[in-house]
Amino acid sequence: MRPGPIVAQALEIAVALAAAPLFLGWVNQCRAWLANRGAPSMLLPYRNIRKLFHKDAVLAENASPLFRIAPYIVFGTMVVAAGIIPSLAGRLPLVVAADAIALVGLFATARVFLSLAAMDVGTAFGTLGARREMMIGFLAEPALLMVIFVASLISATTALPAISAHLASERFTIDPSLAFIGVAFTLVLLAENARIPIDNPATHLELTMIHEAMLLEYSARHLALMEWASALRLFNYACIGFALFVPWGIAARDIGPFGLTLSIPVLALKLAAAGGGLAVIETVSAKLRIMRAPEFLASAFLFAVLGLLVHVLLGGA
């Protein structure tokens, strides 16, 4: 194989690794602005990760090897996922290697290891967080799969780059089914990334935590990897959203220097807009009681299924 695609692939992963904490910092900054608070620096997540890498790790006495390995596995799966999602270009070696359904499987793998590690030490909060995470996960996954199925139905393929290329090439039409799955995807993104209607990422109250409760036992480099991985997860979800709903600007064929230099600023623009939108959603909505979460995700699933039905009835005729 020529070195070109591999270099481009490495560049894409490097961009994802570098941009993910920045994106998180941008969302936090927007949220602070909207709440009329003094905004923290956009670089705060980087500083946090650096600080954590310089500390000495403390492990619980009864922690098993799984507890130590889990951060590396979770981080690794997120990096692979970042490689698979066509955030910059469509024809990269990893991007064409796996389709959207494999991607959902990767996210599920990360979730399983995160939850197992949370239960490993045996503290009450870790177990509680893990159980809640699994509940959210098993409700969010069918909705996400349904969104992907509708997109595949529209473009007759399950490969993410082909879907986005197809949607980008189509003439602009008002497609209600795409709008429905767009809403469904947004709801899933909020639930899966522990954002506000489901979970509050900035909370210090253990009883209401989901994602943070699972990380309570981690410290130093393990915690740094976990936080980086969750920033990457948010970045990955955003990029899946771009690939499905705003596919313009992803270099479909050209993976030379020209295509990539064009698609990096486009990606930055999209990320800035998405971060602002996410901050607005989080500011205007209140956190749901945990027992309302199934309802929230049922409506995500409903939106996706409605998208499917409307496509079958109105689009395919």
Next chain:
Amino acid sequence: MSSSAAREKVVTDIPLDQQLLNACAALLLLLSFAMLSQRRIVSLVSLLAVQGAVLAAATLLIAWRTGEGHLYFSAALTIALKVAFLPWLLHRLIRRLQVYWDTEPLLNISATMLTGIVIVVFAFGLAQPITHLASTATRDAIGIAVAVVLLAFLMMITRRKAMSQVIGFLSMENGLFFGAMSATYGMPMVVELGVALDVLVAVLVLGVFFFQIREQFDSLDLHHLERLSERR
């Protein structure tokens, strides 16, 4: 690959007004589900008004597309009655009766919505033969109209308060109207006027009923009407 290319051509060849009409139909379906999941009666009335507005928009689109003059009248009627007057009346009733929330519905919300999905699939299947018979350009939307009617039925079945049931009834009428419009470009003017008058009278009479029911049972919960008794 060739079949998908052919289908893609059909999809992209839909003219703009047809696209807008499809969007209206999809929005009507979505609003039905929103009503199904809404607990606050005040929001239910607002959703009903929005549904009426979407219906009026769809009517205007069809009128403009087909050049049928009487559809403009029926759109105006829809706006006057379903967007302005009936919601105003219902809001007034809500204030006078002090019912702002429905009690927990008979099925929980998630289960209701999943049932709703099954109903939509059923309605689409049911509408298939009608769709083949109809010759209008809007015939694809018949399935959605049937679904809106059945979802309103479901809402009337699962709610306890008389108020939400009346709102379900009005939503059902919206669905029927949309169905008639997409199957045959609307009913004759006389029939439409008659139906509008019927709905108006029904809501007025039901408003009086609400007061009577509350006087008898101190509540608007229709649960109390299920037992027959001679005693007061």
